[in-house]
Amino acid sequence: MNTQKIDCRGLADEDVAWTLVGTLYLRAWESRLPTPILGDHYAAEAIERIDYDFPKLKRQVRPGSNQFLVGLRARQLDDWSTTFLTEHPDAVVLQLGCGLDSRMLRLDPQGTRDWFDLDIPQVIDLRRQLYPERGRYQMIGASVTDDGWLEAIPADRPVLIIAEGLLPYLTLTEVRSLLQRLTDHFPSGELIFDALTPRIVRMLKHFQWSPRDAKEIERWNPRLTCTEHMPFCTHYRRIPVRRYRILYRLIHALPALRNMATEYRYTFRPRALPQ
Template sequence: MADDGRNRVDATTLTGVSATMMWTLRNRAVEASRPDGTLADPLAVTLYETLDYPYEQFGKPSQSHALRARAFDEQIRAFLADRPGGTVVALGEGLQTGYWRIADPDVRWVSIDLPQVIALRKQLLPDEPNVTTLAQSALDRSWMDHVDTDRGVFVSAEGLLMYLPADASLSLIGDCARRFPGGRMVFDSVPKWFSRKTQKGMRIRGGYTVPPMPFHLSAGEAAELPARVPDIAFTREVMLPLGRGLWGSTTLRALSELPPLRNSRPTLTLCGFAG
């Protein structure tokens, strides 16, 4: 990473869940910088090189967050293909750069995060007429009043819900389904065993302590959401794109689909809202 001591922006004051956006940014940027990278994200590379932060605490870079970003992008693109000019709501967006990767001139984008994070976004990212930025918690439902529903709504919650209490996550999913009939939502979740490890103070190689993740949802439990949450018409698991090395192994992918492994790994869920 280039570091000439000039034009750097201090991000070392970020703490708690907000600091996890630096982890995902680092992984996306490092992957995007590789000649054989699995994600095209030049803006993430620029952010990574601009922000002053002790990235080394996150240990060795992983493809995981780059592949997750691609999976979310694919779901958003599919939605916009069916609903041109639709609205994408990015809850807890952090320093994600999905708007620029999607590069759809007709999309309406609502970016929501805490004030400290939004201040960084406004300082570092281009001002876009199609992007509405709201400095507030995703749990403050007043953001829903700023969403144009005329051409359909897609809610993205990437790397967010696992950090919320279970009842808060399920309530948020249900409120989105009720408020945006006919819309879609995609979110990622962790399995129960991993949730328990984080709540005991899980440290990764590099010394970083992962914030507690109280909300857990397996692939099997996600499939049962239509029976648990009113106004959800269907759910479907979204698989990560194949990556490089072990991340590209079709054998490991097939094994992960077998019980009980299927319910012991992270999962991405697409929800379709009734109406």
């Protein structure tokens, strides 16, 4: 990384800027713990290069506790990703709504895989100032709901599709269309993402979609099978700060709180050959 300061305040959508930098800030804060859950030192390096009102942001995102929400979510997706990529070393990786996430550096720092990170053009413009395109790593500036960008992704191998913090922002129609396009394009692979409960989506103005249950997507798209799903706080024992570990343990014990957010893992097999 170079050391030139980057001004994120120029993003046209202030909500986009807040979400991007806020999530990055929480991962950077979590990385500074003696025994972090995620340990994203790339996020810490990126934060040092960004010009932003961090005192105000700190008051808004409250990193004393919320860093663990972000750390637990990202760590589980990293773990699932690592398992899949170990089993499929030739796989393509497609990360949708990548924001300023450094997952490609955490999992493939040398750019040895065909890895594609996609987000809207203004986010990709900012991202290119923070992270280099190295090896076989590429960034794509487009909305996930746009047509055309998917044709640039190789469709001759298994794929790992990651959608962290994305699908709740889409409508039901957009989610169904996107998942159909993905399973039509790729021969096989895995889809991993997080989602909120319907009650939380109704409470928060920016969110639009939530699954009723893990089987809902299977009913839309028979090629997708849910192999695993878990509440966001399942691995609360990983939290290194005792008082927050106790808090998250309590959350995990209460169904109404435990199920506020869930992480999902779906697989899709090769299409059946015609008889």
